[in-house]
Amino acid sequence: xxxxxxxxxxxxxxDKVALVTTRSYDIYKKKELNDILRLNPFSFxxxxxxxxxxxxxxxxxxxxxxxxxxxxxxKENGIFQNDAKPTYYLHQKSFNGDVxxxxxxxxxxxxxxxxIIKKHENTLSEREALFGxxxxxTGFNAEPVLITYPxxxxxxxxxxxxxxxxxxxxxxxNKNRTHLMWLIDQEDEVAQISEAFSNMPSLYIADxxxxxASSNFLYEKLKEGTDQKARELSEHFMAYFIPExxxxxxxxxxxxxxxxxLHKKEFLMALDENFxxxxxxxxxxxxxxxxxxxxxxxxxxxxLYLRKSNxxxxxxxxxxxxxxxxxxxxxxxxxIKNPSTDTNIHYxxxxxxxxxxxxxxxxxxYKVGFGxxxxxxxxxxxxxxxxxxxxxxxxxxxxxxxxxxxIYELK
Numbered sequence: 001x002x003x004x005x006x007x008x009x010x011x012x013x014x015d016k017v018a019l020v021t022t023r024s025y026d027i028y029k030k031k032e033l034n035d036i037l038r039l040n041p042f043s044f045x046x047x048x049x050x051x052x053x054x055x056x057x058x059x060x061x062x063x064x065x066x067x068x069x070x071x072x073x074x075k076e077n078g079i080f081q082n083d084a085k086p087t088y089y090l091h092q093k094s095f096n097g098d099v100x101x102x103x104x105x106x107x108x109x110x111x112x113x114x115x116i117i118k119k120h121e122n123t124l125s126e127r128e129a130l131f132g133x134x135x136x137x138t139g140f141n142a143e144p145v146l147i148t149y150p151x152x153x154x155x156x157x158x159x160x161x162x163x164x165x166x167x168x169x170x171x172x173x174n175k176n177r178t179h180l181m182w183l184i185d186q187e188d189e190v191a192q193i194s195e196a197f198s199n200m201p202s203l204y205i206a207d208x209x210x211x212x213a214s215s216n217f218l219y220e221k222l223k224e225g226t227d228q229k230a231r232e233l234s235e236h237f238m239a240y241f242i243p244e245x246x247x248x249x250x251x252x253x254x255x256x257x258x259x260x261x262l263h264k265k266e267f268l269m270a271l272d273e274n275f276x277x278x279x280x281x282x283x284x285x286x287x288x289x290x291x292x293x294x295x296x297x298x299x300x301x302x303x304l305y306l307r308k309s310n311x312x313x314x315x316x317x318x319x320x321x322x323x324x325x326x327x328x329x330x331x332x333x334x335x336i337k338n339p340s341t342d343t344n345i346h347y348x349x350x351x352x353x354x355x356x357x358x359x360x361x362x363x364x365x366y367k368v369g370f371g372x373x374x375x376x377x378x379x380x381x382x383x384x385x386x387x388x389x390x391x392x393x394x395x396x397x398x399x400x401x402x403x404x405x406x407i408y409e410l411k
Contacts, residue, residue, distance in 0.1 A: 001201065003111055006105055006190050008086055009089065011080065012080060013080075014169065018171035019040055019043065021179075044142070047071050064134050067138045068137060089104035090102075090182040091181045092181075095178065100398060101246050103184075104238065104239070105238075105239065107203070109236065117202075117212075118381075120205070132217030142408075145240070146205070147242070148377065150243070151244055155193065155196050169405075179402065203241070211237070215234070246399075247397060247399075248398040250350050251322075251372040251373065254393075258344065275306060284358070286371060291311075295369070296361050311324075317388045319379070320391070320394060323394075
């Protein structure tokens with residue numbers, strides 16, 4: 001059964017939280033990042049890019065140590081404070097009419113190793129080691145893994161109760177995302193939350209496979225060591241637990257640099273073997289069901305419908321549209337053998353701009369683009385339950401939580 005624990009988070013004071021928390025570091029473009037660092041002394045980005053104050057870029061272990069130093073400075077200056085007792089953090093995020101909510105707590109790496117916390121993506125050992133070393137040197141984790149669970153009546157009742165109460169945090173970002181967070185630290189409710197999770201046979205990683213694997217890397221490194229406190233702290237990792245009904249999954253566009261030496265007509269003829277093709281001209285098309293694909297090529301949209309007569313799935317993975325696209329188009333026609341590393345393919349989430357497929361191909365940056373119907377939560381769980389892994393970028397999951405909202409200390 002799943003073990004989910006409360007913890008004493010380090011977090012911003014109420015008056016500065018909107019200034020402190022950030023989106024994920026790698027999302028920022030260089031100009032926006034530098035503008036924030038120049039104008040906002042409270043931004044968590046100062047911790048993540050510690051060389052800014054010295055007008056110098058640092059790398060590797062030296063950077064990790066400076067991240068640790070900047071973090072300690074935020075604590076010394078009273079920007080960050082420790083909560084007094086173990087707490088669950090009830091968080092709500094809303095934008096564009098969507099409302100997401102979940103509970104921030106600690107997940108167990110024993111549960112991860114025992115497949116109670118299930119995964120659906122492979123990870124790269126180099127990245128596991130890199131971020132695992134980052135966690136060890138910096139001594140904190142500031143970005144939770146997104147984990148989903150089957151809807152639970154008691155846990156749902158908490159959000160209904162706390163929405164009527166004053167939130168500890170309430171702020172809206174410049175991207176028009178509104179965040180609220182309540183602290184649940186009453187012993188009876190804390191115990192009930194822990195019990196609710198303990199009755200769940202499985203939890204599922206929705207986003208953050210590398211973060212989880214990196215925490216596991218550190219756990220394995222420290223568990224035979226002599227530092228008992230570090231060993232015990234490394235047994236857990238911070239996670240944002242959301243009910244399945246509060247999760248939204250969209251797809252990633254696939255953009256291809258070239259047609260593997262094929263002319264347009266040759267490419268379309270190759271597609272015809274496994275797909276019915278309908279040319280739409282300039283009329284925008286978004287797939288409305290499984291096994292339907294959109295394609296933008298040479299100034300025109302196309303519908304691609306999988307020919308069911310040729311469809312012979314052998315595993316649950318073969319039903320995924322990302323796998324179908326790879327097995328029937330990307331690999332055999334476009335010569336893409338490894339969709340994780342091949343430089344001929346690029347991915348962008350299907351969020352915010354429905355014309356993105358057309359615009360990036362018309363610009364000449366790419367030769368062709370593909371759109372997919374999103375996978376379902378059921379598909380995600382089925383793949384994980386069968387011990388399989390999806391092709392890269394099979395799902396883009398919301399919500400995304402702010403970095404630095406709650407911090408789990410590892411020292």
